[in-house]
Amino acid sequence: xxxxxxxxxxxxxxxxxxxxxxxxxxxxxIKVTSDLEKIKSSDKVVLPGQGSFKSCVDALNNINxxxxxxxxxxxxxxxxxxxxxxxxxxxxxxxxxxIETKGLGWISGRVSKIDNQDGKFKLPHIGWNQINIVKDSQxxxxxxxxSHMYFVHSYELVPNDKSVVSAxxxxxxxxxxxxxxxxxxxxxxxxxxxxxxxxxxxxNFINL
Amino acid sequence: MLKNRIIPCLDVKNGRVVKGINFVxxxxxxxxxxxxxxxxxxxxxxxxxLDITASNENRDTIYDVVDKTSKKCFVPxxxxxxxxxxxxxxxxxxxxADKVSINTAAVQNVKVVEDSxxxxxxxxxxxxxxxxxxxxxxxxxxxxxxxxxxxxxxxFASKMEKCGAGELLITSMDKDGTQxxxxxxxxxxxxxxxxxxxxxxxxxxxxxxxxxxxxSGASAVLxxxxxxxxxxxxxxxxxxxxxxxxPVRI
Numbered sequence: 001x002x003x004x005x006x007x008x009x010x011x012x013x014x015x016x017x018x019x020x021x022x023x024x025x026x027x028x029x030i031k032v033t034s035d036l037e038k039i040k041s042s043d044k045v046v047l048p049g050q051g052s053f054k055s056c057v058d059a060l061n062n063i064n065x066x067x068x069x070x071x072x073x074x075x076x077x078x079x080x081x082x083x084x085x086x087x088x089x090x091x092x093x094x095x096x097x098x099i100e101t102k103g104l105g106w107i108s109g110r111v112s113k114i115d116n117q118d119g120k121f122k123l124p125h126i127g128w129n130q131i132n133i134v135k136d137s138q139x140x141x142x143x144x145x146x147s148h149m150y151f152v153h154s155y156e157l158v159p160n161d162k163s164v165v166s167a168x169x170x171x172x173x174x175x176x177x178x179x180x181x182x183x184x185x186x187x188x189x190x191x192x193x194x195x196x197x198x199x200x201x202x203x204n205f206i207n208l
Numbered sequence: 209m210l211k212n213r214i215i216p217c218l219d220v221k222n223g224r225v226v227k228g229i230n231f232v233x234x235x236x237x238x239x240x241x242x243x244x245x246x247x248x249x250x251x252x253x254x255x256x257x258l259d260i261t262a263s264n265e266n267r268d269t270i271y272d273v274v275d276k277t278s279k280k281c282f283v284p285x286x287x288x289x290x291x292x293x294x295x296x297x298x299x300x301x302x303x304x305a306d307k308v309s310i311n312t313a314a315v316q317n318v319k320v321v322e323d324s325x326x327x328x329x330x331x332x333x334x335x336x337x338x339x340x341x342x343x344x345x346x347x348x349x350x351x352x353x354x355x356x357x358x359x360x361x362x363x364f365a366s367k368m369e370k371c372g373a374g375e376l377l378i379t380s381m382d383k384d385g386t387q388x389x390x391x392x393x394x395x396x397x398x399x400x401x402x403x404x405x406x407x408x409x410x411x412x413x414x415x416x417x418x419x420x421x422x423x424s425g426a427s428a429v430l431x432x433x434x435x436x437x438x439x440x441x442x443x444x445x446x447x448x449x450x451x452x453x454x455p456v457r458i
Contacts, residue, residue, distance in 0.1 A: 011328050012301040018279050051329035122405045122427060124331055124374055128211045128253055128457040148211065148457040150284060152331040152374070171210055193284050193306060195248065 003206060004031045004042040008066060009059045011050030016084065019192035020046065023202045036069045044205070045073055049086030053095030053111055053155060056086045057103060067104070074106060078183045080208050082139075088179065088186030089157050097155050106184055109159035114172060121172035124154045129169045129177075131189070137166035137180045139187075139204045147197045149177070149189035157188065211457045213253035213428035214418065214445055215286070215407065216435040218243055221260050223269030225436075241276045247435065248281040250442040253457060255281055256309075256430060259289030260352070271303045278304025288336055288377075297324045301332060309334040309377055312350040315357055315364070318371050325372025334407070335373040337361055339394060340381040346394055353381050361394070362401055369402045376402065377430065379410040387413025387433070390421045399425030415440060415448040422454050 003024065005016055013032070020030045031038060039045060047070070049056040060066055074081045083091055092103040095111035103111070116123050128148040133140050149169075156175045159165060167178035169189070177188040185205060191198035219226040224238040237243075244255045255277070259270040267290060274287055287300050288309030297308045297320075313320045314335045325333040338353050339346040339361035346361035365376055378398055380391030390408045399406045405427035412418060412431040421429040434440050440448075446456045 012306070012332060014302055014304040015278060015282075015306055018304060019282055022279070022282070050331065051327075055329075116403070119403050122403055124404070125210065126331070126375060126405050127213050127427065130209065151210075152284075154330075193282060195282050199282055 001044070001206075002029045002031060002042045003044045003046065004033060004039050005046045005048065006034060006039065006066075006070075007032045008034050008063055010048060010056045010086070013048045013050075015190070015192045016046065016048045019199060019202055020206070023199050023206060028206055034063050034066060036065050039069050039073060042073075042079075044080045044082070044208070045070070047081060047083045047087035047090070049084065049088075049090060051086065053086060053089055053097040053103070054099060054101045056090055057095070057101050060090070070104065074184055080183050080185065080205065082205050083184075083186035084192070085153060085188060085190060088188055089155060091179065091184065091186055092157055092159070095155070107157070107159050107164055107179060107181060108161055109157060111155050111157050114154055114156050114175065116172050124152055125171050125175070126152045129171065129189075131167040131169050131177055133167045135166040135180060137178065137185070138208055139178075139180070139185055139201050140166065141204050143197055143200055143204075148194070149187075149191070149198060150193040151177070151189045153188060157186075209455055211253070211455050212422045212449070213407075214442060214449070214456065215254045215256050215428055215430040216247045216252050216442060217256040217258055217409070217430050217432040218436065219258050219260050219432065220270060220273060220289075221262075222266045223261075223273050226260065240273050241280060244277045244285075245280050247442055248283045251446055251458070252283060252442045253428070254284040254286060256286045256288070259287065261290065271299060274300060274303040274305050286334060288334070293320055294324050294327060297328065297333075301328060305332075307332045307334050307375070309336040311336040311338065314368060315348060315350050315359065318367070321368060321371040321373055325374070330372050330374035333373050334375045334377050335368040336377040336379065337365060337368070338379050338381050339391075341391075349381060353384075362397055365398045365402055369404050373404060375405045375407060377407045377409055378426075381410065383411030384409075386411050389413065389417040390424065390429075392420055392424045395421060395424035395426050415445055418445055418449060419452045419454060422449070
């Protein structure tokens, strides 16, 4: 099996690569590329993302044909795709970080700044927070409810259809931190930095 | 609920842990990778490396350490010490660091903070401020605490927040190495004046000091020697904090 981590100059992806290689051992082939043909022939795709919504969308668009290839992979061929952090946020139709920016539109909704209640809560939301699993998602197999995950973000995905939400976390408000829509999975937290429980989620995705 | 973080810090020189002592399970006390793994297995919420390599020829040793650690530890890794420019930050991130802390370079040239946070995202830019009491405030020092700058630490903290820092690592130079506790007033003043998380550092000698650090408003507490010399394990520290009703990840 081939799992491709999309390398589209979205910032630091070495931790994502390290964690997938750790879990995959030699059973699964982990590729890191932006080569369209290699993405098309993959069994699964991981879409990481660091920095701002706009910088990540711009970086995707900078690689000719990448967005079309991802659309074909995820929406036409319905193969499993995992978005991490801004990778998940880009599923939305629109994001409001820096400037209004169009997303991939796979999940109806928007990405907006976390309401920190006039400074009562610090932003970014950095650190370990517990997740409330609200939907029986395949990537949470063997993961206990209220497990701790590592977060670092200032913006949140606000989906219109709440049925896609698989987990939330409590900060200044109840924040969507994981989604599952058919073959499309996403986590706002960083499984690659969430110790053994995070690696379990990666393992679940690889074994889908 | 967001938990308060405990961050053990290791001083690394020429690729080796400074003054490493032999824990029972440790084959090589001087190996930072092994030390970091013990910390992360013990429940450390993040790991911090401070590179204190003095000579330029040996500077590259830290990249190898970061590369090896990031393949074994799956919790966030912060690396600081001797970071001069955006290229240094890029190299550390590519080796597997999740955050880079900038100290002297942030004072000398704020553009390093602005450019790197724009390029890599605020989430990986930590500004480390070494502060020392002076008159009724605190003064920022650079170059590992050797050079006074005349800059007010509170004003500098706010400025760094505006420049794009994602977190501030505040070290009290008056307290560092004394094991007499954090400079609580400094942590309170800075935590309440910025909207980004503050990591308290400098002076921890007991577990109560960690409790005081969190109560001062810091989001995370950093300590080196109490963990390094085996006075307490990370696990013991977390259990103690939890017993004092401080939310931690256990």
